[in-house]
Amino acid sequence: MIDLKVINSVIEQMEQERGIPKEKMLEAIEMALATAYKKEYGKRGQIIKAKVDLASGKMEFAQIKTVVDKDSVVIREEKEDKDAEERFKRTRKIEEEKVELNADGEKIVYYNPEHHIFIEDAKRIKKDAKVGDELIFPLEEKSDYGRIAAQTAKQVIVQKIREAEKVSVFNEYGEKEGAIVTGIVQRLERGNLFVDMGRATAILPFEEQIPGEKFKPGERIRGYLYRVEETPKGIFLRLSRSHPKFLEELFRAESPELGTGVIEIKSIAREAGSRSKIAVASKDEHIDPVGSLVGQRGVRVSTVMSELGGEKIDIIEWSADPKKFIEESLSPARILSVTVDETEKKAEVEVAADQQSLAIGKGGQNVRLAAKLTGWKIDIISVEGEYVEAEEEEVKA
Secondary structure (H helix, E strand, O other): OOOHHHHHHHHHHHHHHOOOOHHHHHHHHHHHHHHHHHHHHOOOOOOEEEEEOOOOOOEEEEEEEEEEOOOOOEOOOOOOOHHHHHHHHHHHHHHHHOOOEOOOOOEOOEOOOOOEEEHHHHHHHOOOOOOOOEEEEEOOOOOOHHHHHHHHHHHHHHHHHHHHHHHHHHHHHHOOOOOEEEEEEEEEEOOEEEEEOOOOEEEEOHHHOOOOOOOOOOOEEEEEEEEEEEEOOEEEEEEEOOOHHHHHHHHHHHOHHHHHOOEEEEEEEEEOOOEEEEEEEEOOOOOOHHHHHHOHHHHHHHHHHHHOOOOEEEEEEOOOOHHHHHHHHOOOOOEEEEEEEOOOOEEEEEEOHHHHHHHHOHHHHHHHHHHHHHOOEEEEEEOOOOEEEEOOOOOOO
């Protein structure tokens, strides 16, 4: 007998609060009780099942044997001397752990009296027994099993609670994958930030941080949830503040037009913490896509820039015309002409001498971002004939 008052209470609570069916909990408890019984009192090779009456607390245990005939199993020879018997046991263990096939490719089943019963013996117990049937043999109750049963049931319930919590957290944050989440900085470890999200811990890896940003324990932090991982230790969330999608989601929160889909972000080129370029298009000719992201007096873009520590953001209008798109992507430089090679996806851009440094940007950043944004290799040529080349770099997906 086990004390079912607490067990029943917990099972009902698990069903109501965590959605684990009562039948599943009972099944798990019965399997654990059977395993514990076999460990304490059973023999190797036995198949034991348990049955618990939640109303009375009574437990019943039974051994299950499968009906076989002598042609379907291999009978081992018994060993007489002690040394030979020990060797036989070791051999038997190896044989039980591996799958052997006969000449016809069928699995070899070795006869084990603990979980097999021959058909002729089975028919003495049950007249209509057939090969493959399972016969149930009740096992005696053990007076000292109550303590073991209670401990086992408790362990199963704790395990199920952990499993349910894990599934719940995974589902909750799985729905938030691809969105911005907020947490509290716990600690900095080897350059990685660990963030408390409430029911799970998030990691902001060093390579996903914005260069130059510093956070202290206890500070609130926002990040783009790009991956939800299930590990033996629990659910881990992977965050990024340097991902181009973080920039996109920040604008989505500020611009209703982007949220409703009237405005679409076509591409993003970003060097986190320094500068980004965004190409936008409108599905409604009456709505200005650039203005929708900039906002009145620049309030929307300013809010996003503040979140990113002052990162400069160029917002341009996307165009299906490569020449026009490339010209816009090199903003704020003024372009004289653009010549494109569709086959090699190369563009030659001519600028006035006084616009060359602006088109190239500090350290080549402007033309580099333009190449990322458009997907074109861009060559800058000034009217004096000076030549600068920029090629699209791999964009983080």
